Amino acid sequence: MIRRDYLIVGAGIGGVSVCEGIREHDKKGTILLAGHETAPPYHRPQLFKSLLGKRAGSAEQVLVHDDAWFARNHIELRTDTLVTQINLERHIAVLANGQAIEFRKACMAMGSRARRPQVAGGNLGNVFYLRTLRDVQALREVADLEHEVAIIGGGCIALEAAALLSQLPKTKVSIIHRGAQLWARYLGPELGAWLAEYYTAHGVKLMFNQSLSGFEGRTVLKNIATKSGDRFSAGLAIVALGAEPNLGLVAGTPLAYPHGTPVNEYLETDEKGLFAVGDIASYPDRIFGGVRRVEHWPAAVAQGQVAGANMSGKKRIKFDYLPHFSSTVFDLHFDCVGDFSKPATRFEIEGDRAKKKFLVRHYILSQLMGVTFCNQPPEKIEAARTQLREWPRGKKAVAEEQG
Ligand SMILES: Cc1cc2nc3c(=O)[nH]c(=O)nc-3n(C[C@H](O)[C@H](O)[C@H](O)COP(=O)(O)OP(=O)(O)OC[C@H]3O[C@@H](n4cnc5c(N)ncnc54)[C@H](O)[C@@H]3O)c2cc1C
Known part of the structure; x- marks a missing residue:
């Protein structure tokens, strides 16, 4: 059996971001990043633009890091490697080729599959x-x-x-x-x-x-x-009817709820030393309240970095995150910031759709929940992010003050 300090299951953006987070604080610990796909971690959101468009490019263009980066950071990347079992009492994982890995800490980053x-x-x-x-x-x-x-x-x-x-x-x-x-x-x-x-x-x-x-x-x-x-x-x-979390590895356990793997605000599961990030993680939302699971690239990056830092034992960072994602169709670039999970009761439009430059504010009653931007400058998006981050807390503070 081989031993590693850190085992990361899933070599997507969540998994590789965990490696980055660990390396930031622990330069020496051994890291094994095991991924089922044959490709090293790549930019999933860029797949269409890079490969489907009129000027289709090559797969290399979408890689997150080259081989040299993994070598430089002493991260053992094993592609084409499915983790088939995980024993959380003995801290042992089993690979599809029959090999067993003993680990000190692990993170699940298995992402989603198309529904x-x-x-x-x-x-x-x-x-x-x-x-x-x-x-x-x-x-x-x-x-x-x-x-x-x-x-x-x-x-x-x-x-x-x-x-x-x-x-x-x-x-x-x-x-x-x-x-x-x-x-x-x-x-x-x-x-x-x-x-x-x-x-x-x-x-x-x-x-x-x-x-x-x-x-x-x-x-x-x-x-x-x-x-x-x-x-x-x-x-x-x-x-294209949505995605569902890849939780086969822990199916039938309390780590595989229909809405993902529950984690605390440090992105650790109830099993000490086991973390979860990315599309599978169901985390406490410190801004809007409740628990949330998002299938967004920036969320997987941010969660990976926080979980990696916490796994190193050198930091204890709470995951504090405002959901956002981007999408481009034809010449329209959209940025969506905030909580769109519940239907809005009112939409407020600002800007000029004929010029393809506008924004839409989403309200539930008087509460601003999210803003969708079309071809808008970063300053406007940043201003809305600040407003969305502050307002729910402000509202909560007022409610608490009022008893
Ligand atoms: C075509 C497409 C376009 C997208 N566009 C956008 C966009 O524009 N903006 C945006 O914010 N988000 C977008 N997303 C969503 C975004 O890509 C995901 O939220 C993000 O990739 C999640 O990262 P992850 O690491 O959690 O999971 P994934 O990227 O799914 O990676 C998980 C990896 O784990 C592997 N794995 C699973 N089980 C095991 C196992 N047992 N053992 C070993 N490996 C395993 C999988 O094979 C996979 O490679 C898009 C998704 C798709 C599919």
Whole structure:
């Protein structure tokens, strides 16, 4: 059996950020970063832009660090390595190749996988679920052959894929979405309808108020059927119906709740010495209250760095975080800051949509919960971040003062 001071399960951005956090405070401890994918950690959000667009680039362009960085920082990266078991009483993990690793501290950073709806035909050829570099490379190859593309879903992944694929020559893209606008949760109904017009003007066909019933074809996709009884022909389908946490390693234990792995404000689980970060972590939200799990790149970076520092034993940092993420479609760059998990009761629009420069404030009653920015400068975003960070605490303090 081999022994390491730190074992990190999952070599995505959460896992590699944990390594960075440890190394900041512990230069000597041995670190093993084990990842199931064949690629070293890479920028998942850049996959589409780098590989799907008109000027598709190479996989190397999306790597977070090169080999030299891992060597310089004495981090043992093992790709193509699935951790199949973890024994938290003896601090031993087992790899798919049968090797066992004894560790002092560990962090789970297993991320998510694309949700697969339980419908007929989900395994037919040319039905894609996008999560990994390999998924996107394969899609890119097939998209050169199949020009009738249907995208099921209306979230970020659906909209980004639609925007890029619709710019490829000969490709016709349709979006099948159960809503009646695009991205209404972040933009509100008025600008959600505006974004739908924007997609239509760029040649994307929108099929609203449609829920998927199944994929049809003998071995390869031919049609997509919806619950309303409609049928659309398609040579390629992308299922973009959200993600679910990869918790198979700890399935059936208190570390695998349907909404993720519970951690405390130091990102440690109830099992001493075991931390969890990224898409799987369900953490206490120090700003908006309650517990929260987010599937955002910046959250995985921030959590990894905090968990790594805490694992080193040299620091004890609370995870204090305002959710934010970005997304770019066509020439629209969106930044979303705050809590969009509950439906807003009021949207306030500022700016000029004709110039593609605006922001949308989300309120629940009089409480500002989040702001969506379209092509706005960093100062404005920073100002809103400050306002969002301070206001809920201010409100809480006032409520406490008033008893
Ligand atoms: C196509 C795409 C576009 C996105 N765009 C954006 C965006 O624009 N903005 C944004 O904020 N977020 C975006 N996201 C979400 C963002 O990428 C994730 O929130 C982030 O990658 C989460 O990091 P993570 O380390 O928790 O998980 P992941 O990045 O999923 O990495 C987890 C890794 O762990 C591995 N693993 C799982 N189980 C095991 C095991 N038992 N043993 C070993 N390894 C294991 C997995 O194979 C995977 O490589 C996007 C996601 C996708 C898929």
